[in-house]
Amino acid sequence: MSLERPDTTDDAALERTPDELEELLGDLVVKRDDHLNAPGFVIRPDTVQETLSTLKEQAGYDHLSVVSAQEYENRYESIYHLKKFDDPTQEVSVVVPADKDDPVSESAEPVFRTADWHEREAYDLIGVEYDDHPDLRRILLPETWQGHPLSMDYDKDRPQIATLPEHANPLQEHHKDSESDTMFLNIGPHHPATHGVLHLKTTLDGEQVVDVEPDIGYLHRCEEQMAQAGTYRHQIMPYPDRWDYISAGLLNEWAYARAAEDLAEIEVPEYAQVIRTMGAEMCRIAAHMLALATFALDVNGDFTATFMYAINDRERVQDLLEDLTGQRLMFNYFRLGGVVWDLPEPREEFFSKTRDFLDQLPESVEEYHNLVTSNEIFQMRTIDTGILPPEVAKNYGATGPVARGSGVDYDLRRDDPYGYYDELDWDVVTEDGCDNFSRLLVRMREVEESAKIIEQCVDLLEDWPEEERNIQANVPRTLRPDDDAEIYRAVEAAKGELGIYIRSDGTDKPARFKIRSPCFSNLQTLPEMANGEYIPDVIAALGSLDIVLGEVDR
Amino acid sequence: MSSDQPFITDESQVVTETRDARMTGQGDRFNSRLREAFGSSPFILTKFDKFLNWCRGSSMFMLQFGIACCSIEMMHTYAVKHDLDRFGSGVPRASPRQADVMIVPGTIVSKFAPRMKRVYDQMPEPKFVVGMGSCTISGGPFQEGYNVIKGAEEVIPIDIHVPGCPPRPEALVYGVVKLQERVANGEAAPVTVKPYELEEFSDLERDELVDKLADQIDEDELVMRYNFADSP
Numbered sequence: 001m002s003l004e005r006p007d008t009t010d011d012a013a014l015e016r017t018p019d020e021l022e023e024l025l026g027d028l029v030v031k032r033d034d035h036l037n038a039p040g041f042v043i044r045p046d047t048v049q050e051t052l053s054t055l056k057e058q059a060g061y062d063h064l065s066v067v068s069a070q071e072y073e074n075r076y077e078s079i080y081h082l083k084k085f086d087d088p089t090q091e092v093s094v095v096v097p098a099d100k101d102d103p104v105s106e107s108a109e110p111v112f113r114t115a116d117w118h119e120r121e122a123y124d125l126i127g128v129e130y131d132d133h134p135d136l137r138r139i140l141l142p143e144t145w146q147g148h149p150l151s152m153d154y155d156k157d158r159p160q161i162a163t164l165p166e167h168a169n170p171l172q173e174h175h176k177d178s179e180s181d182t183m184f185l186n187i188g189p190h191h192p193a194t195h196g197v198l199h200l201k202t203t204l205d206g207e208q209v210v211d212v213e214p215d216i217g218y219l220h221r222c223e224e225q226m227a228q229a230g231t232y233r234h235q236i237m238p239y240p241d242r243w244d245y246i247s248a249g250l251l252n253e254w255a256y257a258r259a260a261e262d263l264a265e266i267e268v269p270e271y272a273q274v275i276r277t278m279g280a281e282m283c284r285i286a287a288h289m290l291a292l293a294t295f296a297l298d299v300n301g302d303f304t305a306t307f308m309y310a311i312n313d314r315e316r317v318q319d320l321l322e323d324l325t326g327q328r329l330m331f332n333y334f335r336l337g338g339v340v341w342d343l344p345e346p347r348e349e350f351f352s353k354t355r356d357f358l359d360q361l362p363e364s365v366e367e368y369h370n371l372v373t374s375n376e377i378f379q380m381r382t383i384d385t386g387i388l389p390p391e392v393a394k395n396y397g398a399t400g401p402v403a404r405g406s407g408v409d410y411d412l413r414r415d416d417p418y419g420y421y422d423e424l425d426w427d428v429v430t431e432d433g434c435d436n437f438s439r440l441l442v443r444m445r446e447v448e449e450s451a452k453i454i455e456q457c458v459d460l461l462e463d464w465p466e467e468e469r470n471i472q473a474n475v476p477r478t479l480r481p482d483d484d485a486e487i488y489r490a491v492e493a494a495k496g497e498l499g500i501y502i503r504s505d506g507t508d509k510p511a512r513f514k515i516r517s518p519c520f521s522n523l524q525t526l527p528e529m530a531n532g533e534y535i536p537d538v539i540a541a542l543g544s545l546d547i548v549l550g551e552v553d554r
Numbered sequence: 555m556s557s558d559q560p561f562i563t564d565e566s567q568v569v570t571e572t573r574d575a576r577m578t579g580q581g582d583r584f585n586s587r588l589r590e591a592f593g594s595s596p597f598i599l600t601k602f603d604k605f606l607n608w609c610r611g612s613s614m615f616m617l618q619f620g621i622a623c624c625s626i627e628m629m630h631t632y633a634v635k636h637d638l639d640r641f642g643s644g645v646p647r648a649s650p651r652q653a654d655v656m657i658v659p660g661t662i663v664s665k666f667a668p669r670m671k672r673v674y675d676q677m678p679e680p681k682f683v684v685g686m687g688s689c690t691i692s693g694g695p696f697q698e699g700y701n702v703i704k705g706a707e708e709v710i711p712i713d714i715h716v717p718g719c720p721p722r723p724e725a726l727v728y729g730v731v732k733l734q735e736r737v738a739n740g741e742a743a744p745v746t747v748k749p750y751e752l753e754e755f756s757d758l759e760r761d762e763l764v765d766k767l768a769d770q771i772d773e774d775e776l777v778m779r780y781n782f783a784d785s786p
Contacts, residue, residue, distance in 0.1 A: 141701060144767055144770060144777075145664075149700040149701070154700070156700040157783040158763075158782070159761075159779060159781050159782065160763075160779075160780045160782070161755075161763060161767060161778070161779050161780070162664045162667065162778050163668070163755075163771055163775055163776065163778075164668040164669065164672060164752060164775070164776040164777070164778070166775070189669055190619060190670075192618050192648050196620055196621070196622070197620075217665050218663065218665050218669070219622055219661065219666070220663050220665065220701055221661050221699055221701070222698075222699030222700055222701050222702060225698070225699060226695070226696060226698065229698060239695070242622075242623055245622065245623035245626055247626070290626070307633065308634045311629070311630060311634055311635075312633075312635070315634070328627070329627060329720055330623070330719060550622055550623060
């Protein structure tokens with residue numbers, strides 16, 4: 001079956017029991033602190049690099065999903081959630097406590113490049129300091145911000161000052177000789193090609209990019225604080241829609257639903273899972289259509305053709321989603337334990353509308369291939385530009401179409417199955433080009449795979465016996481998961497691995513709610529793809545990453 | 555032209571007529587049906603201001619300005635199906651210096667507010683602002699956020715608020731058309747209650763915070779000071 005992974009005989013792919021791992025780490029482990037999803041090892045703050053490199057080199061844990069930091073009454077804590085790209089069900093958490101008065105722990109950046117931004121974020125919001133970190137500054141908040149907003153003693157009413165700095169050339173000192181000719185170029189935060197409010201500090205040498213530094217935080221809307229202030233049952237669910245707002249709402253809701261359902265041990269009825277799967281794939285199509293539209297806009301500058309065509313197809317999907325959920329963009333359709341309501345009546349009409357859409361989709365995709373991918377100018381702009389080798393992609397924790405465009409065969413829908421995906425027949429799309437073109441091609445082919453999934457779901461739903469249409473499990477009115485239960489769960493969103501870490505404290509609100517955003521990690525790869533290339537290729541590379549700033553900044 | 559000739563093979567007649575019309579300045583190429591509707595008089599009588607406002611309202615250039623979720627619905631408003639251009643206001647301009655109207659489509663956070671103020675200042679007068687979505691009204695679902703400005707009106711004046719999270723494209727179209735009506739009627743924006751201003755750091759009132767940041771920020775750097783305690 002297509003869903004099975006190719007056989008690997010590599011030693012690193014061997015699954016080890018928690019006890020074997022503890023033996024491997026030996027004296028590094030201070031004690032065990034298991035999470036619901038993975039064994040957790042508490043280590044000393046000065047052995048982070050040693051522990052992580054042992055796990056990476058000898059046990060094959062090559063994917064640092066996220067670093068979640070938090071403050072307790074008596075300590076700070078950073079948790080490194082590790083996985084394997086080859087088998088993401090093998091997880092391990094490395095827990096690093098830090099002193100309450102002087103929270104310093106060693107940086108993981110030399111082992112995993114992706115830790116760079118994650119640790120900066122932890123420093124910014126929580127206040128943990130990382131020794132040996134190359135560039136520990138604030139990342140989401142203005143650099144002049146006072147206090148760390150997710151720490152315990154933060155006063156959110158205090159006045160703050162934000163600056164509008166004049167940007168100096170960051171490489172000036174190194175390029176003072178008369179021969180070099182560098183120029184500083186600000187792209188964004190208000191610029192049509194940055195897909196929102198991203199700011200790129202770019203240094204050019206002639207027409208070539210010497211250095212590009214993404215400056216984010218222009219849409220940091222305190223999503224984690226909002227989730228921590230809401231109750232599990234109903235108050236958190238509206239927010240995921242607003243992380244990745246490119247119509248990927250149901251995919252995001254699923255991330256929260258999955259984490260919270262596993263935390264509270266809620267079983268979702270099969271019928272609801274099929275509806276979820278269908279809705280989520282519709283969202284994926286809508287999201288990829290916009291990615292295609294804006295990418296064509298960035299690269300071809302062809303506002304009237306491809307953009308309008310893709311938006312037209314998006315409108316059709318949005319119509320279907322509106323029929324299903326009642327909203328065009330912010331669906332708020334999932335509930336813990338199921339979905340909020342059944343398919344719209346009359347069901348036949350909905351099914352035939354969906355089928356009509358699926359029937360015309362191959363023709364549309366063909367049209368996009370004629371318009372975009374077989375366009376010679378487009379090919380010149382995208383083939384062999386923005387190269388991201390697979391090893392670099394893994395090191396940065398890139399996931400989703402970005403990783404799959406570099407040949408990394410990683411898709412949580414297959415590798416860590418949830419919903420109804422493992423019962424359906426579909427393929428994971430990968431391309432080996434590692435360039436801008438491959439990433440676009442992956443998205444376009446994924447649209448076709450999504451259509452296959454939707455079609456099978458529609459068939460299933462059509463034949464579902466009327467008395468078994470159970471859309472919600474029985475969930476208590478107030479959810480209070482066990483005290484100090486911790487879980488990290490991820491789903492495959494439109495942009496990649498979207499994960500949620502929740503720590504409960506026995507109340508009806510999460511004590512810590514951490515979002516692992518795929519775009520945050522994917523955007524980190526931009527300098528790797530852009531440095532040394534021409535300036536138009538930076539824009540193409542950025543477009544092919546398909547970031548959405550609501551999710552980068554959260 | 556004789557009737558036994560089924561189609562024109564000689565185009566010279568058409569060419570000659572067009573050329574003559576251009577050379578002599580005669581012909582009725584410029585006279586539209588609208589002109590005919592006015593009847594025999596080539597003059598209309600109106601106030602200059604009224605005429606100019608009518609022109610302004612009928613041809614608005616939007617600023618291409620995306621912030622958050624609402625910008626996705628804004629794109630749909632510009633694109634096929636909803637097509638804001640039908641109302642004479644659908645051509646987004648990439649530069650604020652060429653734009654009349656700014657749609658503020660999303661949540662304003664502390665880091666972005668100075669930038670938005672700068673973009674607004676760069677637009678030539680007369681300029682108008684449509685606040686799109688709940689976030690520009692009050693901060694919307696993120697109002698409690700430590701970093702969120704409680705409404706765009708704390709930074710710039712807003713002419714029309716379109717509620718919704720996000721508003722449907724139809725709602726935005728309605729808001730823009732309402733703005734056009736207001737502009738055509740010559741109604742100005744209300745004065746904002748409490749704008750956060752961009753000012754030089756040295757002009758700030760000295761207090762504990764300013765003293766603390768004095769060694770980090772240059773005297774002439776532009777800053778925006780937020781008083782979150784006074785926000786609604």
